[in-house]
Amino acid sequence: VLRKGAIDEDVFEELEATLIQADMGVKTTHQLVEKMRERVKSDRLTDAEQLYTVLEEELVALMSQPSTDAHSAVQSASPHVALVIGVNGVGKTTTIAKLAHMHRLDGKKVVVAAADTFRAAAIEQLEIWAQRAGADIVKHKSGADPAAVAYDALAAAIARKCDQVIIDTAGRLHTKTNLMEELKKIKRVLGKLDPSAPHEVLMVLDATTGQNALSQARLFTEALGVTGIILTKLDGTAKGGIVVAIHQEFGIPVKFIGVGESLDDLKPFAPTEFVKALFE
Amino acid sequence: SLSEKLQKTLRNLRGLGKLSEKNMKDGLRDVRMALLEADVNYKVVKDFIGHVQDKALGREVLESITPGQQLVKVVYDELVRMMGKEAEPLRLSSEPPTVIMLIGLQGSGKTTTAAKLARSLRTRGHQPLLVAADVYRPAAVQQLIVLSEQLGIPAYSDENSNDPVGICRDSVQHARRSNRDVLILDTAGRLHINDELIEELRRIREILHPHEVLLVADAMTGQDAVNVAEQFHSRVGITGVILTKLDGDARGGAALSIKSVTGQPIKFAGIGEKLDAFEVFHPDRVASRILG
Ligand SMILES: Nc1nc2c(ncn2[C@@H]2O[C@H](COP(=O)(O)OP(=O)(O)OP(=O)(O)O)[C@@H](O)[C@H]2O)c(=O)[nH]1
Numbered sequence: 366v367l368r369k370g371a372i373d374e375d376v377f378e379e380l381e382a383t384l385i386q387a388d389m390g391v392k393t394t395h396q397l398v399e400k401m402r403e404r405v406k407s408d409r410l411t412d413a414e415q416l417y418t419v420l421e422e423e424l425v426a427l428m429s430q431p432s433t434d435a436h437s438a439v440q441s442a443s444p445h446v447a448l449v450i451g452v453n454g455v456g457k458t459t460t461i462a463k464l465a466h467m468h469r470l471d472g473k474k475v476v477v478a479a480a481d482t483f484r485a486a487a488i489e490q491l492e493i494w495a496q497r498a499g500a501d502i503v504k505h506k507s508g509a510d511p512a513a514v515a516y517d518a519l520a521a522a523i524a525r526k527c528d529q530v531i532i533d534t535a536g537r538l539h540t541k542t543n544l545m546e547e548l549k550k551i552k553r554v555l556g557k558l559d560p561s562a563p564h565e566v567l568m569v570l571d572a573t574t575g576q577n578a579l580s581q582a583r584l585f586t587e588a589l590g591v592t593g594i595i596l597t598k599l600d601g602t603a604k605g606g607i608v609v610a611i612h613q614e615f616g617i618p619v620k621f622i623g624v625g626e627s628l629d630d631l632k633p634f635a636p637t638e639f640v641k642a643l644f645e
Numbered sequence: 646s647l648s649e650k651l652q653k654t655l656r657n658l659r660g661l662g663k664l665s666e667k668n669m670k671d672g673l674r675d676v677r678m679a680l681l682e683a684d685v686n687y688k689v690v691k692d693f694i695g696h697v698q699d700k701a702l703g704r705e706v707l708e709s710i711t712p713g714q715q716l717v718k719v720v721y722d723e724l725v726r727m728m729g730k731e732a733e734p735l736r737l738s739s740e741p742p743t744v745i746m747l748i749g750l751q752g753s754g755k756t757t758t759a760a761k762l763a764r765s766l767r768t769r770g771h772q773p774l775l776v777a778a779d780v781y782r783p784a785a786v787q788q789l790i791v792l793s794e795q796l797g798i799p800a801y802s803d804e805n806s807n808d809p810v811g812i813c814r815d816s817v818q819h820a821r822r823s824n825r826d827v828l829i830l831d832t833a834g835r836l837h838i839n840d841e842l843i844e845e846l847r848r849i850r851e852i853l854h855p856h857e858v859l860l861v862a863d864a865m866t867g868q869d870a871v872n873v874a875e876q877f878h879s880r881v882g883i884t885g886v887i888l889t890k891l892d893g894d895a896r897g898g899a900a901l902s903i904k905s906v907t908g909q910p911i912k913f914a915g916i917g918e919k920l921d922a923f924e925v926f927h928p929d930r931v932a933s934r935i936l937g
Pocket residue numbers: 451452453454455456457458459460481484487534535536537597598599600601622623624625626630751752782834836
């Protein structure tokens with residue numbers, strides 16, 4: 366990255382190339398580049414290094430904004446219920462294992478719900494992970510109603526006085542109306558046991574995804590109200606810059622990042638580290 | 646859509662002589678934005694616009710259609726040409742078993758696609774054998790076995806082995822003994838930058854000499870598609886691509902990025918979760934999608 370020397374048109378072109386290639390998208394990139402042109406004038410910046418420092422500060426501030434949901438009230442709910450959703454193959458099941466593991470390290474009791482009753486060996490996959498993470502699992506037969514599994518999992522967690530319920534759902538494209546209805550039904554059914562549940566609706570997003578992530582965020586949040594994003598596969602070469610565009614447009618914060626395929630490969634989202642990595 | 650945008654941008658050019666660098670400049674900027682929004686890689690877009698400009702330059706601005714329509718036609722034709730005008734068939738060996746190896750990033754759809762491919766081959770009179778070579782992902786072998794049972798197509802696995810290379814090697818003997826003429830190897834998802842796992846693929850390739858090594862890639866992949874495709878191709882060597890999840894609303898610009906950086910044909914498209922949601926890749930359909 367062109368970080369030294371005078372600020373000329375080449376620097377802005379390099380900046381645009383970097384942001385676009387980080388999957389920030391045309392709209393967000395143009396907004397940021399325009400903002401930087403203004404800052405060069407208003408702050409009288411003379412060196413490209415200064416420009417990048419200003420931009421990094423701007424991005425960190427953007428990504429650090431707290432979300433609009435009543436976060437603290439929701440955290441104290443017991444059991445705390447997290448509904449995990451997302452399109453096919455992004456890492457939902459593996460991420461749930463990591464979340465369960467994280468809660469277990471805090472000494473919490475965790476129930477995972479095998480509400481993906483559709484995909485081949487989905488229940489078996491979660492069973493193995495639950496065992497490794499030390500979580501209880503509630504499951505029905507393959508083909509069962511996902512809402513019934515979710516309901517039973519919450520009921521069991523209440524009866525066993527567990528701290529966390531994490532619900533695994535089948536991957537689905539956000540454009541499939543009937544599958545989105547299935548998610549809404551899960552949410553409604555949880556509300557019967559606890560009107561405040563689910564306390565979190567976590568959308569799992571693959572860092573290699575491009576602009577389609579905006580459509581995913583839009584439709585999942587319209588259907589259910591997404592409270593946070595978990596950005597997976599950041600151990601690859603993709604930058605995941607689309608979360609900046611998602612934050613701009615929908616105000617949805619990134620809560621965690623996935624950096625590998627093992628139980629401890631989950632980290633809380635750190636805006637400064639994330640922004641630094643964008644420019645590496 | 647790009648057509649509508651270009652109609653506006655170039656409306657003053659109608660019947661105004663030839664398309665020149667100057668009068669096309671704004672139109673080309675619209676095309677560039679549309680391609681970037683469609684997830685075509687930044688550098689690929691740069692090259693592509695260069696090609697379009699060369700093709701369009703000097704053309705008479707016809708009276709019969711608008712300059713916008715004319716430019717869209719050049720872009721569309723160039724997209725289709727670059728993504729491989731006609732479908733390229735699967736390479737089958739004259740000495741069975743044909744070996745087809747599926748590789749790619751985690752979650753791209755390899756296991757599901759392996760089953761779809763097996764089903765499609767059986768429809769065309771072949772006797773495929775699915776090989777469960779993913780020993781890492783929990784219940785991955787089980788996933789392939791369940792799919793194979795749904796189809797009534799045999800699957801080879803070895804629950805006592807944690808060596809994917811050995812499993813693949815042994816599957817060849819098994820195919821011969823049971824008269825299966827096509828082997829479909831389902832491998833574990835891996836990062837293009839994981840040296841150890843890339844080396845594992847190279848070893849499988851060395852021992853089995855697959856007739857096809859197909860990169861299974863997600864249609865919603867963004868700018869990173871070039872890095873992934875470039876690495877898998879230079880380090881393992883691919884002979885073709887299968888683009889999955891085209892049943893969503895991703896514009897699919899990754900198709901152009903992958904084709905342009907590897908030069909290998911996109912052979913098939915995954916268009917759903919069911920095992921019959923599989924078809925030959927149509928570059929013209931993806932070209933229209935990319936243009937929006
Ligand atoms: N490298 C890497 N791989 C990951 C990460 N998270 C998940 N994976 C892998 O991605 C693949 C898909 O993960 P799953 O957990 O099955 O994804 P899913 O969203 O539940 O998939 P469906 O239920 O089929 O929609 C697996 O091979 C995981 O090991 C991550 O952070 N990094």
